[in-house]
Amino acid sequence: MIEFRAVTKRFDDGTIAVNNLDLVVEAGTITVFVGPSGCGKTTSLRMVNRMIDPSSGTILVDGKDILSVDPPMLRRGIGYVIQQAGLFPHRTVLDNVATVPLLSGWSRSKARGRAAELLELVGLPAELGKRYPVQLSGGQQQRVGVARALAADPPVLLMDEPFSAVDPVVREGLQDELLRLQAELDKTIVFVTHDIDEAVRIGEKVAVFREGGILAQYDRPAELLARPADDFVAHFVGKDRGYRSLSFVDASGVEVGAVPLVQVSEAVEPSGEWRLAVDDRRHPRGWLAPGTTVDGPLVEDVLKPGGSLFEVGQSIRGALDAALSSPSGLGVAVDAEGAVVGAVTATQVLAVIEGLRESRG
Amino acid sequence: MIFADAFAWLFDPVNWSGAKGIPLRTGVHLLYCLGAVLGASAIAVPLGLFVGHTGRGGTFLVGGSNALRALPTLGLVTFLYLIAGGGTGPVLIALVVLAIPPILAGTYAGIQDVDRGVVDAAKGMGMTGGQVLWQVELPNALPLLIGGLRNATLQVVATASVAAYVGIETLGRPLLDGLRVLDYGQFVGGAVLIALLAVVLDLVLAGAQKAIVPRGLRLVGQPTGPKKGKRSQKLVALAAQPDSGGSTA
C-alpha cells in the first residue's frame, strides 16, 4: 500500500507540481495517474521512489515513511519503468534485466538465471538475452524494461508512460500483457499515462489530475465515466463516455437467443430471414441475406461479412457493439473457443441497460 | 627538389645512429608525448568525470579549458624555461597543459552525452552515485573520452617539437636545424617523421578504442574519435608548420 498524506512539491523556481495530494494506492491493484501534460503525474510518481523528495507531507509505503529509508536501498525494492525504457546500451539484454539482483549482491550466474526467467515471463524468446538494446524493437525494449523492473520481485512497481512511445497496436498488446502479468504477480502498481483510454483500460482505480497538481477525482474507471466529479473530468474523459462506460457493465442480464444457422459447403434451402453461416467447428463465417438463392453447396463468396463478435462473459459494450455492427441486426455471441452460441439484438441490450439505470435510481 | 632531399636525409645511415640519430630522437619524442598524455589524463579525466557526473562547475570547466587553449605553447615553454631553468620539467608541463583541454572536453562531453533516460533508470534501479558513474556513465562515455585522448595525442606529437628550442633531442631538432641552415631536406624529413608518428599512435589508440568500447555502443554507431576529415586536415597542417601545435601561433 502506498499512502500520500498532504504531499506538496514546489520546485526551486516556484512551480507547484503537486498540490496537497491525499491518496491511498491499495496493495495489489493497478492504480493509474492520468491527466493532461504538466499536471504533476510524473512528479507524484517519482516521489514514491525518492527520485524527487516532497516539499511537505508524508509518503508511506507499507506503513513506512520513505524518508527514513536510504534512497538506493528504497529503490531496489521498488520496480521502475520509464517511457524510453532507459535500457543500458552497453549491456546485453540479459545483463540489463539482471541489474537489480546484481546490485543486491546476487552472484552473476544466479542473477542471469533469474533474468532468463523474467524474459520468458514477459514473453520474450531466450535468445534475445544475448542481444543489445539497440537491436530490439520499441515494444521489445519496453518488455525488457518491465522484466528489469520485476527482476528482484519488488512488491511495488512504478511505471511512467511505459507504453506511450510505441505504436497503438503494439501498445494494446503490451497493455494486455501487463494485465496478464498482474493477474499472476499481484503487485502494487502505479501507472502514469496521459491517455484516458489506456487509464480506464488497465486501471482498477484511476486518479485524474488537473493543472497545478491537483487531484480532480479518484475512482474506479466505471464511476469516472458514469459520474465525473466536475466539468474538468467530464471533459477530460471525453466524448462517448456513456458508450465507453458500458465496458464496465456486466452483460449477464442479456439473454442470448437462438440464431438460424446454415453450414458452409452444404446445400441450403431458400428462406426469407437472415441466417448465420458457420463452418464445421461452428465458427461464424458471415451472414446469408434473406432471399439469396444458392445453387449447390454454400460458398463463402455469397455471404455478407459479419460484425464484431460478442464473447459471452464480456461487458455489455461488446454485446451492443456486436448487435450494432451486424448486417442482420443480430449480434453474434460466441464462447471462449469462438463457436457460435446464439445472438442478441440491440433492443434487448438497451432494455437491460435501461433496467439497470432504473434499478440504480 | 625538396622531396628528394628529404628522402635522402631520411635514408642516410648517418642520421640513424648515435645520440642525434632518428631512433633516439623518436624515442625521446615518444616519451614526452606519453608523459604528457598520461599526466594530462590523470588531471583531466577525473575532473571531467566529476563535473560531468555532478553537473557542477560546467561553466568554470569550459572557461578554464578555453583559457588553457589560448596559451601559446612555445611562449609557455620559454617562460617555464626562464623561471625554472632547462630540463624536462618545463617542457612536460607545457605539453600537459596543451593536452588537458581535449581530454577534459572529451570526458565531460562523453558523460553529458549519456542519454538522460539511461541515467535516470540507473538511479531508479537503486544504483548509488558511484555505481551510476562507473557502471553506466563511464562505459557510455568511452567513445568520446577516447576521442579526446586521440585529439590530445595528435596535438602533443606535433607540439613536442618545441622541446628542441630548449635543447631537448626530440624530432623537433631536424626542423630547427633544417630551418637554421636552410637544409629543407632535413626540415621536411623531420616533419614526415612527426606525421608518421602521429598516424601510428592514432592507429594504436583506434585499436585500443575498438577493444575497450563495449559492443552494444559500437552497434549504435556513436561518434568514435576525431572526425576523419578533420584529422587529415590536421596532419596536413602539422607537416606544413611542424613547430606549431595549433596553439603556439
Ligand SMILES: Nc1ncnc2c1ncn2[C@@H]1O[C@H](COP(=O)(O)OP(=O)(O)O)[C@@H](O)[C@H]1O
Ligand atoms: N525539475 C523541475 N523544476 C521545475 N519545474 C519542474 C521540474 N520538473 C517538473 N516541473 C514542472 O512541474 C509540473 C509537473 O510536471 P510533471 O510532474 O512532469 O507533469 P506530468 O508528468 O503530469 O506531465 C510541470 O509544470 C513541470 O514543468
Ligand SMILES: [Mg+2]
Ligand atoms: Mg510525465
